[in-house]
Amino acid sequence: MAERSVGLGVLGVGLQGEAHVRTFKCVPGCEVVAVADVNAERAAEVARQYGVPHAYDNLDELLANDAVEAVSIVLPDHLHREAGVRAAQAGKHLLMEKPLATTVADAEAIVAAAKAAGVKLMVNFSNRWQLAVKMLRERFSAGAFGKAVYAYTRLNNTIYVPTGMLKPWSSQTKLPFWLLSHTLDRVRYVWQADPVRVYAVQHSGVLTSMGFDTPDLYHATIEWDNGAIGTFESCWILPETMPSVVDSKMEFVFEKGAVHVDALAPDIQVVTPEKYSIPSIISYSLDGEPRGFVLEALRHFVDCVAHDRDPEPSGDDGLLMCRTSAAIVESAERRQPVEISGRCSS
Structure with a gap:
C-alpha cells in the first residue's frame, strides 16, 4: 500500500478517463489533483463531480501543475505519442492506457522519452x-x-x-x-x-x-x-x-x-x-466505489510510484x-x- 500521497493528473475524461478518476479516488495513498480534456465543459463537469481541484482544457497547464507527480493518459489510441512524450519530458510518471500506441514508431518514442527522463511508465493492461x-x-x-x-x-x-x-x-x-x-x-x-x-x-x-x-x-x-x-x-x-x-x-x-x-x-x-x-x-461498484481488476491495476501503479518500484506491464512490455x-x-x-x-x- 502507498504510504504517501501521490498527486495524479488524468488527461482525457471521456468514458474511460472518468473511470480512472473515479477509481483513483478510491485508491489509498493518492489524490487526483487535476483533470484535462480538450472539452473544457467536460473537464469541469468531471472535476466538480469527483471533487478534483483543477480542471484544464490543455496538456500544458496540467504538466505545469507541480502537484501533479504522475499522469494517467486516457486519450484515443492514436493520440498517445505527443502526450506521453511531453509528460515524460516534464518529469511526470506515466500510466498509459492500452495500447501504448497504434504505430511502432510512436510506441518507441514514448518508451525512449520515459527512459531518458528517468520516469516510470506503466501500460494499463489491466486484464x-x-x-x-x-x-x-x-x-x-x-x-x-x-x-x-x-x-x-x-x-x-x-x-x-x-x-x-x-x-x-x-x-x-x-x-x-x-x-x-x-x-x-x-x-x-x-x-x-x-x-x-x-x-x-x-x-x-x-x-x-x-x-x-x-x-x-x-x-x-x-x-x-x-x-x-x-x-x-x-x-x-x-x-x-x-x-x-x-x-x-x-x-x-x-x-x-x-x-x-x-x-x-x-x-x-x-x-x-x-x-x-x-x-x-x-x-463493478460496491456501495458506490469501484471494485475488481481495474482498481487493482491502478493501485499497483500508485504503489510503484510511492515506493519507487518498476511497474508492470512496463513500457517495454507495451512496446x-x-x-x-x-x-x-x-x-x-x-x-x-x-x-x-x-x-x-x-
Missing part, C-alpha cells in the same frame, strides 16, 4: 489483475500443468463500440490494438513467453459500408518462443442485442491439463420485460504488444507470415 489470469499464471509457474502447448482466445465487442462508443475515432485504430492487445498480453503473462511469428487474416465490409474505415475482424495464429501456439480472434460487429458489450473466452492446453475461462460465466444473468443482460461482476499488433495487421494485409521483433519476456 492481468483478473483473478482467473492471476490464478492461472500462479499454477502454471508452479508446474501444475507442465509445458504450454496451445492457447485459444476470443475477445469481441458489439457493433455499438466502433459505431457509438468510439464513433469519433474508431477509423483511427484497428482491432489488434484495441482488443487483441488485451488477449496477447494475457497469454504472454501466463506463459511468461514472447511471440515470434504471426500469420493473420482479416475481414472488411460491414463497418466500411457504414462509413467506418476499419476491418470487422481479425484472426491470428502466433508461434511463441516456448514452442507453443496461440490462436487469437476478435471482431466488433456483434449485434447490440447481445447480453453484454464484451464477449471474452480463453482456453489453454498444457502437457498435463487444460483450462477454460469464460469471462461472463461468473456474472449475473438478468432478465426483465425489456431485455436480457449480463452485468459484470468482474469489475512488444504494439510490435505484435502491428505484425498482425501487416500479415493480414500481405497474407504472409510476419516475424515479430523485440522480445522481452516478463
Whole structure:
C-alpha cells in the first residue's frame, strides 16, 4: 500500500478517463489533483463531480501543475505519442492506457522519452489483475500443468463500440490494438513467453459500408518462443442485442491439463420485460466505489510510484504488444507470415 500521497493528473475524461478518476479516488495513498480534456465543459463537469481541484482544457497547464507527480493518459489510441512524450519530458510518471500506441514508431518514442527522463511508465493492461489470469499464471509457474502447448482466445465487442462508443475515432485504430492487445498480453503473462511469428487474416465490409474505415475482424495464429501456439480472434460487429458489450473466452492446453475461462460465466444473468443482460461482476461498484481488476491495476501503479518500484506491464512490455499488433495487421494485409521483433519476456 502507498504510504504517501501521490498527486495524479488524468488527461482525457471521456468514458474511460472518468473511470480512472473515479477509481483513483478510491485508491489509498493518492489524490487526483487535476483533470484535462480538450472539452473544457467536460473537464469541469468531471472535476466538480469527483471533487478534483483543477480542471484544464490543455496538456500544458496540467504538466505545469507541480502537484501533479504522475499522469494517467486516457486519450484515443492514436493520440498517445505527443502526450506521453511531453509528460515524460516534464518529469511526470506515466500510466498509459492500452495500447501504448497504434504505430511502432510512436510506441518507441514514448518508451525512449520515459527512459531518458528517468520516469516510470506503466501500460494499463489491466486484464492481468483478473483473478482467473492471476490464478492461472500462479499454477502454471508452479508446474501444475507442465509445458504450454496451445492457447485459444476470443475477445469481441458489439457493433455499438466502433459505431457509438468510439464513433469519433474508431477509423483511427484497428482491432489488434484495441482488443487483441488485451488477449496477447494475457497469454504472454501466463506463459511468461514472447511471440515470434504471426500469420493473420482479416475481414472488411460491414463497418466500411457504414462509413467506418476499419476491418470487422481479425484472426491470428502466433508461434511463441516456448514452442507453443496461440490462436487469437476478435471482431466488433456483434449485434447490440447481445447480453453484454464484451464477449471474452480463453482456453489453454498444457502437457498435463487444460483450462477454460469464460469471462461472463461468473456474472449475473438478468432478465426483465425489456431485455436480457449480463452485468459484470468482474469489475463493478460496491456501495458506490469501484471494485475488481481495474482498481487493482491502478493501485499497483500508485504503489510503484510511492515506493519507487518498476511497474508492470512496463513500457517495454507495451512496446512488444504494439510490435505484435502491428505484425498482425501487416500479415493480414500481405497474407504472409510476419516475424515479430523485440522480445522481452516478463
